[in-house]
Amino acid sequence: MTVMMDTGNRIAAKAAVMAKPEVVAAYPITPQTTLVEAIAEYVARGEYKGEYICVESEHSAMSACIGASAAGSRTFTATSSHGLLLMHEMLHWAALARLPVVMCNINRVVGPGWNIWVDENDSISQRDTGWIQFYCSSNQEIFDTVIQAFKLAEHEKIVLPVMVNLNAFILSHTSMPAEIPDQQVVDDFLGNYVPKWKLDIENPTTFGNIIGPAHYYKVRRAMQDAMLNAKKLIPQITNDWKKASGFFHGDLxxxxxxxxxxxxxxxxxxxxxxxxxxxxxxxxxxxxxxxxxxxxxxxxxxxxxxxxxxxxxxxxxxxxxxxxxxxxxxxxxxxxxxxxxxxxxxxxxxxxxxxxxxxxxxxxxxxxxxxxxxxxxxxxxxxx
Amino acid sequence: MGHLHSELREGNMVSSKSLVEICFHGRGGQGAVTAANLLAAAALQDGNKGVQAFPLFGAERRGAPVRAFARISGEEINLRSEIYNPDIVIVLDESIMDIVDVLKGVKDNGKILINTRKKPNDFEFSKKYHVATVDATGIALKYNILVGGMPVVNTPILGSVPKILDRVTLRSIQNVIQGKWTGKKELGERNVKATQDAFDQTEVSA
The missing domain is CATH 3.40.50.920 (Rossmann fold)
Structure with a gap:
């Protein structure tokens, strides 16, 4: 265990890298920028060995995560405000395709008037996309929730994307101490992501093809069931993390x-x-x-x-x-x-x-x- | 701001748990935010469980007045709002005081630390507040701590803080400074020496 005294963004980046996603795709936006910069530093130092894709927009960031997740990879991205809103179409897509992408969103005001400070209208306006949504209140909770998010997203009874929200500046740019567990603790808690299905060139299949009303109706119901499963499993997963790390910030x-x-x-x-x-x-x-x-x-x-x-x-x-x-x-x-x-x-x-x-x-x-x-x-x- | 990995040292546990709120005033580019971060990290090493450092959230421009904040407590800090009533004000650039009321909201028994060649009693408000002074600019020049030809005062002035705040030690301040410049050891050592000079040369009003 080490104590990391740093900003919410850099602690979120630390958690994301320790979860070992195979793919990170991101586009910078204030006040999320220092989070993805920190991941780029881990790449530069050789401490993050996954694929880091710099894309040309947030819509592409989420699309890249969708593709990578569909190919069976653990994936992570981060955004904020207008970036989140540009992703809107693909947020629905990730959830409907049942892809366990994990994303940090830095809650920032939506313009105009142009304003980089905090409010929660950006993520609140995405409530209906099918993403699980967490809201953090400290840097320690940010670290712990990012780890919990991967476990939850990839759980076989859930398989939905998870958004971890942290308030602009008040958390993203504020330094507070967080205890960082040993890598082995995170590895043991998360295990490897084993998808139920994936895009596989050895065994070609298609997903997301045209389906009729009766089947689509069932797709929606399955998403709702998965969300209700998440409601039951969040207490279990947060308690399991408490046993592993010593930290508990509540369940729901x-x-x-x-x-x-x-x-x-x-x-x-x-x-x-x-x-x-x-x-x-x-x-x-x-x-x-x-x-x-x-x-x-x-x-x-x-x-x-x-x-x-x-x-x-x-x-x-x-x-x-x-x-x-x-x-x-x-x-x-x-x-x-x-x-x-x-x-x-x-x-x-x-x-x-x-x-x-x-x-x-x-x-x-x-x-x-x-x-x-x-x-x-x-x-x-x-x-x- | 680089990584600041630090170990909590149980042996140094401070006795007081009360909250101390600190406001840094400087100009964009002088490193007020870095100073707040280093001070909070040092306080953590000294056993203060709750520490926090943050900028005034807004658009910073080089040369314009900026503020940064630090909170130090013996317990976990739940406050996330700005600091309106600081216990300590640290002024990195004396000329700021012509355009910013650095005393705004300061608590009655507040302490004001100023980078200046003047003496504490040269300031009229030393009758009301504890004033501490140090020539951090002179110390930065002495140790050739410059960025773009300008003296960097944010690390030297931290050496004066233990003179007005018993919750943080010079040793921990020097530790975190060395930790920040691990890649540039020689520069780190000059910064450490500068904090020692600042500590020795700080004058505090009665």
């Missing part, structure tokens, strides 16, 4: 001081980490409030949310907005509770465009939720 959610709580805050990403300090302060002031940090939004942790709704009233902070509707987490939390719990759910939009969200802001939102009876989602901190 991470619970923080929820025991006896009458209110539970739900938040994502870096705000999820900052929320812990807010909860500490609110508890010191005598409030019975806890935190459930949402790590996974696809598959959506419906059953866990229902349990929370039966225990407490819920407060949701979204760093995204589905324009014309609501923040995605607020919307989906209420949908999960329908017919199961009549807990009050209070929703806030915060931090769009990279506007800083401090623990004091989070405390203010929670205190407002404790008092107010407002049902509509509120925009926090629009002034200033």
């Amino acid at each position: 959610l991470e619970y923080y001081k929820c025991e006896g709580a009458e209110h539970i805050l739900l938040s994502i990403g870096a705000i999820g980490a900052e929320s812990k300090t807010a909860i500490d302060e609110l508890q010191k002031a005598g409030h019975r409030i806890g935190l459930a940090r949402v790590r996974v939004i696809r598959p959506f942790p419906t059953e866990d949310i229902i349990k929370l709704g039966k225990q407490a009233d819920l407060i949701v902070i979204d760093r995204n907005i589905s324009i014309g509707s609501e923040g995605a987490l607020f919307n989906e939390v209420k949908a999960a509770l329908y017919g199961e719990s009549d807990a009050k759910v209070t929703g806030f939009i915060a931090g769009l465009g990279g506007k800083d969200v401090t623990y004091k802001d989070i405390e203010t939102m929670c205190l407002k939720a404790l008092k107010d009876k407002v049902r509509e989602q509120q925009w926090y901190g629009l002034e200033g």
Whole structure:
């Protein structure tokens, strides 16, 4: 074991290289650039021996990963914001073709206006593509989640692509220590990728050919079943990694001081980490409030949310907005509770465009939720 | 920023767990971000479990005022937001103080470390804050630590930090500097000597 004191991007690159993908294909974009540069450095030093393909766009990056994965290779890529959006068609393709590509996405604002700071609209807008989606809150969690992502993606009961999201700059460019296990620990945990099928010139077959409505309907159902399997297997895989590495950051959610709580805050990403300090302060002031940090939004942790709704009233902070509707987490939390719990759910939009969200802001939102009876989602901190 | 592999040294465990927040002011190209990273890495070696270093997120330009931040704590740090109320301010370029209010938000008992040839009491605000001064530019010139002909002050000034913060040792600062310049050992050694000079020459107001 060594301790690596470095940025989220460079720690993600370390994890990706230690997973030994046979193919990495990537195109640089701020603030993902230092991640793929770090992988290029591993190539230059001879420490990464896979195929590193520099492509001409993100659409091509995902296409190259799809081709390599279909040929039976473990594959990795990374992108951000407009890069992710340019991949959109191929995100659907990778998932429908049931290819276990692993990708880091650095959550960055979508333009215009041009802005390189954090919000989560880029990945939230890709929820329906069939990718499993994780959101990290620390550099240690980034390392551990990238390793977990390969295990999950390639599991025979899942075989779906996995997106590991980290917030722009707040995580991608912030140095924090992460414990890096020995290579053998990662090798033993992941094993080799053994595809159920692959493109093979010795045994030519075609995939993705024309199919009629009845069969296509079954393809979609199989994807849904795989996602539901992932929901059951994420707790198992995160616990297996805990045994192997000592690290656990929650399964679908991470619970923080929820025991006896009458209110539970739900938040994502870096705000999820900052929320812990807010909860500490609110508890010191005598409030019975806890935190459930949402790590996974696809598959959506419906059953866990229902349990929370039966225990407490819920407060949701979204760093995204589905324009014309609501923040995605607020919307989906209420949908999960329908017919199961009549807990009050209070929703806030915060931090769009990279506007800083401090623990004091989070405390203010929670205190407002404790008092107010407002049902509509509120925009926090629009002034200033 | 290169790799900073470091081992946690259990023997050096610091007693205090409280959070220290540090803000670096400099100009683009002076290495404020590197300084923040090196300081956080050194603090980790000194047994502070929670350390963090990050730039002010934005478009940096050479010569323009920039900020970088470091947090040091005995416990894991959950904060991810910017630092608004620093305990310590480190000014890499004295001329910044004409255009940036480096004292903005500083805690009442805050400490200000300035790269200058002046003395702490030459600064009016030394009546309110602890001020430490060191001629880091002179030290960089003495050891020929230059990039593009300009003196690099970010590593020398780190040698002054243990004079105002007991959570990080000069030895750990020198360790991480040597670790950063493993490929250029001689340059690394000059940087280490510069931190020693800075440590010895730092003056702190009463």
